[in-house]
Amino acid sequence: MVATKRNEESISDKRESVIRDKLARFARVPAEASFDLEPCSSPLGLTEEAAQSAFKKHGSNIFVTERAPKAIALLYAAVAHPFNFILTALAIVSIATGDKATFVVMMVMVLASTGLRFWQESKSFSQAAKLLNSVTHRVRLLRANKEIELDRKEIVPGDVLVLTSGDVFPGDSLTVTQASLTGELMPVEKKPRLVLASPEFQFDILDNDNICLAGTSVATGSGHAMVISTGSKTYMASIAKDLAKSRPLNAMQLGVRKVSYILLTFMLVMAPIVFIIQGAISKDWKGAIVFSIAVAVGITPEMLPMIVSSNLALSAVRVARKKVIVKRFDAIQNLGAVSVLCSDKTGTLTVDHVRVSASITGFGDQSNFPLRLAYLNSALQTGTRSLIDCAIVDLVQEEGFSKFSTEDSSGEDDVTLEEWDKVAEVPFDSTRRLLSVLVSRSRAAPDEKGLLITKGAVEEVLDHCTRVYDYSSSSSSPPAKLVEFNTQANTKLLTSDDQRQILETATRLNEDGLRLVAVAYKSAVAMSYMTVTRDDETDLVFVGFLGFLDPLKPDAADAIDRLSKLGVQVRILTGDSPAVAAKVARDLGILPSTSISLEHLAIQMEPQVDETNLMITGSQLAALSDNQAAFNDAIEKCLVFAKVSPRQKLQVVKGLRKSGRAVAFLGDGVNDALAIHEADVGISVDSGTAIAKEAADVILLEKNLEVIAHGILQGRITFMNTIKYIKMATSSNFGNVFSVLVASAWLPYQPMRPLQLLFQNLLYDFSQASIPWDNVDPEYLVAPKAWNAWSIARFMIFMGPTSSVFDICTFILNWFRYGIQDGNSPDVSRAQTNWFIESAMTQLFIIHFLRTDKIPFFQSRASFPVVATTTFVGGIAMAVPYVPVLNHALGMGTPVREFYGFLAAIVVAYALLVHIAKTIYRRTFKEWL
Numbered sequence: 001m002v003a004t005k006r007n008e009e010s011i012s013d014k015r016e017s018v019i020r021d022k023l024a025r026f027a028r029v030p031a032e033a034s035f036d037l038e039p040c041s042s043p044l045g046l047t048e049e050a051a052q053s054a055f056k057k058h059g060s061n062i063f064v065t066e067r068a069p070k071a072i073a074l075l076y077a078a079v080a081h082p083f084n085f086i087l088t089a090l091a092i093v094s095i096a097t098g099d100k101a102t103f104v105v106m107m108v109m110v111l112a113s114t115g116l117r118f119w120q121e122s123k124s125f126s127q128a129a130k131l132l133n134s135v136t137h138r139v140r141l142l143r144a145n146k147e148i149e150l151d152r153k154e155i156v157p158g159d160v161l162v163l164t165s166g167d168v169f170p171g172d173s174l175t176v177t178q179a180s181l182t183g184e185l186m187p188v189e190k191k192p193r194l195v196l197a198s199p200e201f202q203f204d205i206l207d208n209d210n211i212c213l214a215g216t217s218v219a220t221g222s223g224h225a226m227v228i229s230t231g232s233k234t235y236m237a238s239i240a241k242d243l244a245k246s247r248p249l250n251a252m253q254l255g256v257r258k259v260s261y262i263l264l265t266f267m268l269v270m271a272p273i274v275f276i277i278q279g280a281i282s283k284d285w286k287g288a289i290v291f292s293i294a295v296a297v298g299i300t301p302e303m304l305p306m307i308v309s310s311n312l313a314l315s316a317v318r319v320a321r322k323k324v325i326v327k328r329f330d331a332i333q334n335l336g337a338v339s340v341l342c343s344d345k346t347g348t349l350t351v352d353h354v355r356v357s358a359s360i361t362g363f364g365d366q367s368n369f370p371l372r373l374a375y376l377n378s379a380l381q382t383g384t385r386s387l388i389d390c391a392i393v394d395l396v397q398e399e400g401f402s403k404f405s406t407e408d409s410s411g412e413d414d415v416t417l418e419e420w421d422k423v424a425e426v427p428f429d430s431t432r433r434l435l436s437v438l439v440s441r442s443r444a445a446p447d448e449k450g451l452l453i454t455k456g457a458v459e460e461v462l463d464h465c466t467r468v469y470d471y472s473s474s475s476s477s478p479p480a481k482l483v484e485f486n487t488q489a490n491t492k493l494l495t496s497d498d499q500r501q502i503l504e505t506a507t508r509l510n511e512d513g514l515r516l517v518a519v520a521y522k523s524a525v526a527m528s529y530m531t532v533t534r535d536d537e538t539d540l541v542f543v544g545f546l547g548f549l550d551p552l553k554p555d556a557a558d559a560i561d562r563l564s565k566l567g568v569q570v571r572i573l574t575g576d577s578p579a580v581a582a583k584v585a586r587d588l589g590i591l592p593s594t595s596i597s598l599e600h601l602a603i604q605m606e607p608q609v610d611e612t613n614l615m616i617t618g619s620q621l622a623a624l625s626d627n628q629a630a631f632n633d634a635i636e637k638c639l640v641f642a643k644v645s646p647r648q649k650l651q652v653v654k655g656l657r658k659s660g661r662a663v664a665f666l667g668d669g670v671n672d673a674l675a676i677h678e679a680d681v682g683i684s685v686d687s688g689t690a691i692a693k694e695a696a697d698v699i700l701l702e703k704n705l706e707v708i709a710h711g712i713l714q715g716r717i718t719f720m721n722t723i724k725y726i727k728m729a730t731s732s733n734f735g736n737v738f739s740v741l742v743a744s745a746w747l748p749y750q751p752m753r754p755l756q757l758l759f760q761n762l763l764y765d766f767s768q769a770s771i772p773w774d775n776v777d778p779e780y781l782v783a784p785k786a787w788n789a790w791s792i793a794r795f796m797i798f799m800g801p802t803s804s805v806f807d808i809c810t811f812i813l814n815w816f817r818y819g820i821q822d823g824n825s826p827d828v829s830r831a832q833t834n835w836f837i838e839s840a841m842t843q844l845f846i847i848h849f850l851r852t853d854k855i856p857f858f859q860s861r862a863s864f865p866v867v868a869t870t871t872f873v874g875g876i877a878m879a880v881p882y883v884p885v886l887n888h889a890l891g892m893g894t895p896v897r898e899f900y901g902f903l904a905a906i907v908v909a910y911a912l913l914v915h916i917a918k919t920i921y922r923r924t925f926k927e928w929l
Ligand SMILES: Nc1ncnc2c1ncn2[C@@H]1O[C@H](COP(=O)(O)OP(=O)(O)OP(=O)(O)O)[C@@H](O)[C@H]1O
Pocket: 344, 345, 346, 347, 386, 388, 389, 428, 429, 430, 433, 434, 435, 455, 456, 457, 458, 515, 516, 517, 518, 573, 574, 575, 576, 577, 669, 671
């Protein structure tokens, strides 16, 4: 075992070093020369033929995380379970005592539970892999000098990627153009190598300048990179095992594991006790061994792994019908526990169709000057195409600039992109909230060619402006020809009064629900190969705003209402302005409709949070960061967080999680990825950026909050059905052990033959296998449930002995009514059969009694699969004494007819007792399952 493990390790070490060596070879040569290392590749991309032959050679580029596990791995996981080892060991002990039949029954149990688990899992994993396939992963790349989009799967080594912020590297790649790229959570700058590395060059896979690993993403910047390795040849694939290990177990997984350990310990204690008592009283030590083995098997919850995995798989398939794709099955469990849903605003709460609905000056007058400048900025930038940029470009391409023209500006030119050359840009990021493009105008005077056009969030743009465009001045305003207008003319100093007026205009528009982008420019030197940085975004001239209409989804308010009925609080975390966020929140019913004073929020930014203040801005939050208590309090109380940075979105999620709640985060942008990653359940949408999708556990193929409510409901059903099984299994085991102890101490014969005990256990296993398909009473689904070990323990201790009462009644019946008091009596087999039937029937009824706190069959009915299996198994239990071969094999007697009358009475009395116990239990502990 150890040897094979070492072997395995050295194989994976070898694989890793092959992968590393290849990357090192590329990392040390200058970017230009790197194309010589990959056959057929060139800076213009592969030709279609070269790509096809590379695809034949390297195959589909599927991420390890998306591959269905191999059947052999699933089989191994199902077989190599501690329960199987225990059952097999016990089976071997019993065959050593010459008991072949016991051995056979036990091995049937092992095979049944392992087989069912394997079958369920392989079926659902292959379904899951299919579902994951429906999530799109588009990658932009060059092929034969043409920029195209392809699915990630079709990428091959040698491909030249065209990257921008938010993109995920489809394979291990080498940066080849000069734009800077940054890596993952802790951004690292990557740049192409210009000269050959020195001979002492040491390649470090996790710390280098020019290699970007598959699965990492571009935080900011844009550029080109050449793919070196794909699929199973990537570094990510070589460490896949460690990746899987590093994922911590969730509360439910830990709980299930704990329950298993507790039951195993219980078994290790009880089996020897039963053995000693049985042996001492009967003096048949060999019989006592076999009997105590059967008791030990009875305590082992061998169906638990199968129930847990079936439950999850079943739910994953059910939510997929609503177009919700779960990347890892255990995310379903977390979904059920969620009590706070944090959401980004655009596209999830609002319809995903942002339209430009205003182009105005800072003082509220219509003008198409802001739109014309913004169009150049949006059309020429090469970063992530945000909804805002798409809206601007679409409007201009469809309607030109006429929509916002004023009468005296009828002669304005259409901005034709051919007359403009983009020289450089500073891409948008959600912390700076600006996007600048440096352009060169072919027709302008030589010293007037360069223009830096910046657009971004209002306050941020205003902060970088020192002048404002003066529309009221006498000369043509706004300028007729952008390509040649004089950038110095018609501007005046930006006074604090102007600033106040501009902010007031912005707040007014925001309050109407308009999302705003401010536009500014300055004249700048623009020569080829120049670069611009954020430091150039100073001394700008303020031009005006573009207003965007981003209406709420018609069903969003209903969905939020539904979520709140499920005990899930919805909070908004947005980078947008407080006024827009407040409007959206009010329209959705997240904030009360009475307006919250916005002055101190938007303008004064005083760090204060009180009861009525349910909203906070990023800068207020930042101001609180020195005061941990106030900071936590704000996170606890605020429902709307406006103008928050990506890191603050993360902080809020972290803070909420620390207070013990399970948090889901729904978002689609680069700025949401950190928070998505941190949340208990990260949710993204299929149209979201690659980085957000990569970080998410759940992907919505259709943007819709309603389906999240459905997912949460499914998660709770999964949770309840698992808990149901655990509570049933533990309490009935506990009851049985208790009965066996009483019987061993009292009866001079075994209360049931070991083989019968095992057979009954097998029947019980089968009837419980249908529990994942059971209904759950709606009352259990209205609030998030957390794993509670104490609740399971007290249920077991309280409910377990109820069945023992009737087991003991059966012993009494056997002893006094039928006079079976002697171990050598020929009637012993009848006594054993009586208890077999009574115990089997009570165990089957308990499934119906415990699954609900209502009156079973009348007020709450089990699902068809549960009714069918329990009825079927009950029929078998009753029939066994009369089936010729079976009754002989199991050593059954035939109960007298009168016994069935007693049996019916026992079942009725049992139902009554359970009902009374249930009522007391519920009154005392205020819960049932
Ligand atoms: N492409 C862009 N160009 C210029 N400014 C932008 C751009 N995208 C966003 N902004 C500005 O930055 C602000 C914050 O936007 P960002 O997309 O970072 O926030 P968000 O949290 O994703 O918002 P939402 O909740 O609406 O999705 C916007 O309100 C807008 O003023």
